[in-house]
Structures are given as structure tokens and as C-alpha cells.
Amino acid sequence: MNKRVCIIYTGGTIGMVPTRDGYQPKEGYFSGELEKIRDLYSDAMPKWDLIEYDPLLDSSNITYVQWNRMANTIKENYERYDGFVILHGTDTMAYSASALSFMLEGLKKPVIFTGSQIPLYELRSDGRDNLITSLMIAANSDIHEVCLYFGNHLIRGNRAVKTSADGLIAFSSPNYPVLAKAGIDIEYFPNRFLPEPKEPFRVTEMKPTSIGVIKLFPGIHFDLFAPIVNKDLQALVLETFGTGNIPNYDSELPPLISKAIENDTAVVVCTQCMQGTVRLGTYETSSELARAGAASGSNMTTEATVTKLQYLFSKGFTANEVRDWVESDLRGELTIG
CATH class of the missing domain: 3.40.50.1170 (L-asparaginase, N-terminal domain)
Structure with missing residues (x-):
């Protein structure tokens, strides 16, 4: 050989x-x-x-x-x-x-x-x-x-x-x-x-990027995470239930997501499930995320989502451009359709 x-x-x-x-x-x-x-x-x-x-x-x-x-x-x-x-x-x-x-x-x-x-x-x-x-x-x-x-x-x-x-x-x-x-x-x-x-x-070399990951759990109080949602946060990954569902027993999360997006933070929704994909809007409890402007992580792993976000920001894309690109298949990391 x-x-x-x-x-x-x-x-x-x-x-x-x-x-x-x-x-x-x-x-x-x-x-x-x-x-x-x-x-x-x-x-x-x-x-x-x-x-x-x-x-x-x-x-x-x-x-x-x-x-x-x-x-x-x-x-x-x-x-x-x-x-x-x-x-x-x-x-x-x-x-x-x-x-x-x-x-x-x-x-x-x-x-x-x-x-x-x-x-x-x-x-x-x-x-x-x-x-x-x-x-x-x-x-x-x-x-x-x-x-x-x-x-x-x-x-x-x-x-x-x-x-x-x-x-x-x-x-x-x-x-x-x-x-x-x-x-x-x-x-x-x-x-x-x-x-x-x-x-x-x-x-393309990676640059320092401010990314937060929040894993949802029953009874979570989102106000505890409000301090990290500021203008320095470039991206926020939400590990949600099922196909992208969030609790709606209070009104804490939608304003938090809206604030993040207003701050030019790219918000990406992933699933905690090992298999399957995010489908925002399939259930009422995920519709608010879609209306707020969150992007779907589809069936990407959290590992792929975090590193993809860092790569996209390292390329110099704006938060709006990152939200579009994160839903695109770049290297076989997600399944389209």
C-alpha cells in the first residue's frame, strides 16, 4: 500500500x-x-x-x-x-x-x-x-x-x-x-x-463566540436564565422536549426569547430526544418559539449545533444570516425535509 x-x-x-x-x-x-x-x-x-x-x-x-x-x-x-x-x-x-x-x-x-x-x-x-x-x-x-x-x-x-x-x-x-x-x-x-x-x-478558523445552552426540565424557571440573555450573547441553544415543545404554564420564556432576538442573539431549538427532529408549530407549545423567530435545529445533535453556530459567527455572518444558515445542510449534519 x-x-x-x-x-x-x-x-x-x-x-x-x-x-x-x-x-x-x-x-x-x-x-x-x-x-x-x-x-x-x-x-x-x-x-x-x-x-x-x-x-x-x-x-x-x-x-x-x-x-x-x-x-x-x-x-x-x-x-x-x-x-x-x-x-x-x-x-x-x-x-x-x-x-x-x-x-x-x-x-x-x-x-x-x-x-x-x-x-x-x-x-x-x-x-x-x-x-x-x-x-x-x-x-x-x-x-x-x-x-x-x-x-x-x-x-x-x-x-x-x-x-x-x-x-x-x-x-x-x-x-x-x-x-x-x-x-x-x-x-x-x-x-x-x-x-x-x-x-x-x-x-476557516474558529473565533471566540458567546453561546448559551439551556436544557429544559419540568418546573424550570426561566427568570433564572434572564441574566445571560444580554447583548453579549451571540447564540442561545434550547434543548426542548419532543419535537420542540416548551412549557407554557407561565409567560416567562416567550419574552426571554423575544429579548434575545431583539439583542441580535440567534436562537436555535434542538430536541432532547436521541432520535427524531424538531418541528416547530406541530404542537401549541412550540408555536410560540416559531412566532418569536427561533430557528429549528432539525435533527442536529447539540454538539453539531453549538459548533455550527461558532463556525457561522466565525465566518462573520450576522445573527439574521446565522439563523438562516443554521437551518441549511452544510456538511451532512442535518436532514432536510
Whole structure:
């Protein structure tokens, strides 16, 4: 195999070691662990190089700064490699995969996020298989998008949700079928892939963006959240019940939403349900959101919604433009119709 893949190691459980304070990444340790995996040097594997970040991070500490670094690492090495594998902690992997799916415009090569639930040095680590299979997938020239591989499933990056804190099948794709399954062979489903883009490859860096997320629950008092709805808030994501329903036992929420929109805050409605889509106006309890001018998050994950909003504001769009764009399918993150 003549393909070349770049491994970008950002940190995460896969390369951690035990310390008195719990698992932590250790500088320079991971490359030595890779040398012990002889299958990585098989003729059936693509050639690969390792870029190790400094500092290595637990993914709980990932921010837009690291997203920009990952995107620019790919940009700087884009012509040298056929694909990229990003090793990342699982806790925020779905956010990072979503973010890069938007940032990497005109992407014509596979970018595969993976990691592990058990450190690579452990006997039962899932990291070995996740890494080997991700490298093989990253050599597939038919894939032109950011994906997440974990537990034998290849998922579109901006459709992924972490659904298990300790299971080896840690991620799900609630509203879109998987792109591939790995068994005895890797079974691809090309009809589910994004088409190869026509525009040239470029990176849009993320900028600091003020985004709030409110998860509704029975008996919620919206007046508690009123202080965050000010002119500095650029976007507000509401995780609502069912198809976009909100409680109407008092009159607190509609004025809050109206105030947000008057302040040029983009308001986006998502659902708390793992599967299904937002349909504003289907029930009386969601009609007020539609009348107030909130946008529908359709069947996007919260991870995709938050990172998409940050991307759109980073592009320089106004709040009104963002409300229009957020309902459009940019990278396969939502289903139209």
C-alpha cells in the first residue's frame, strides 16, 4: 500500500499512564507504545507519521484554540498525506469532530477521529483496534469528510454523540446510519458518504463566540436564565422536549426569547430526544418559539449545533444570516425535509 496517513496525537485516554492523581498523558510515551504494535508496520497498512502535540490534553480541556491547531496542522500537511487520523479523548471528541467538519471547507480527504476507553498500555485496550482500523479507513480515497471511528463503527463526525461513559461502543449516530462497519472485513456504505466537494480546500478558523445552552426540565424557571440573555450573547441553544415543545404554564420564556432576538442573539431549538427532529408549530407549545423567530435545529445533535453556530459567527455572518444558515445542510449534519 502506497498511501500515507498523518496521525495527529492531541492527548486523551489512549496514550495516558496512571499517576497518583489518576490517568494523565505523558510526553514522549505514546510513540514508544506505537513501536510495540508490529501490525502498524505491516505491508497491508498505509505508511504513517506521528505528530505529537505539546501539551497533550485531557479532552475536557479542549477549546476552539485546539480546534484551530488541528485544522491548521491538516492544512500545513494536506498535500503530503492521503488522509489523517486524529487521536483525541472521548469526552469531547464529538464536539471536535463536528467543529472540524465545518472548519475544513472543500475537504477531499478522510479525517478520522478515534481514541480509546482503555489506555493503550493496558492488556484489554480498545485503542489498538481503533487505531489500526482508523489508519486503514484514512487511506480510503472515497471518503471526503470528517468521521469518527469507534467500536467497529464509522460515523459522520457531526452526527456523533458519546452515549456511554465506560462501554467500548462509546458513540452513536442517532439520526444517520453509519458509514462503515468493521467485522472480518470493513464494510463501507458509499451511498451514505458526502460527495466530493468542487470548491478548493481551505480552513476557516474558529473565533471566540458567546453561546448559551439551556436544557429544559419540568418546573424550570426561566427568570433564572434572564441574566445571560444580554447583548453579549451571540447564540442561545434550547434543548426542548419532543419535537420542540416548551412549557407554557407561565409567560416567562416567550419574552426571554423575544429579548434575545431583539439583542441580535440567534436562537436555535434542538430536541432532547436521541432520535427524531424538531418541528416547530406541530404542537401549541412550540408555536410560540416559531412566532418569536427561533430557528429549528432539525435533527442536529447539540454538539453539531453549538459548533455550527461558532463556525457561522466565525465566518462573520450576522445573527439574521446565522439563523438562516443554521437551518441549511452544510456538511451532512442535518436532514432536510
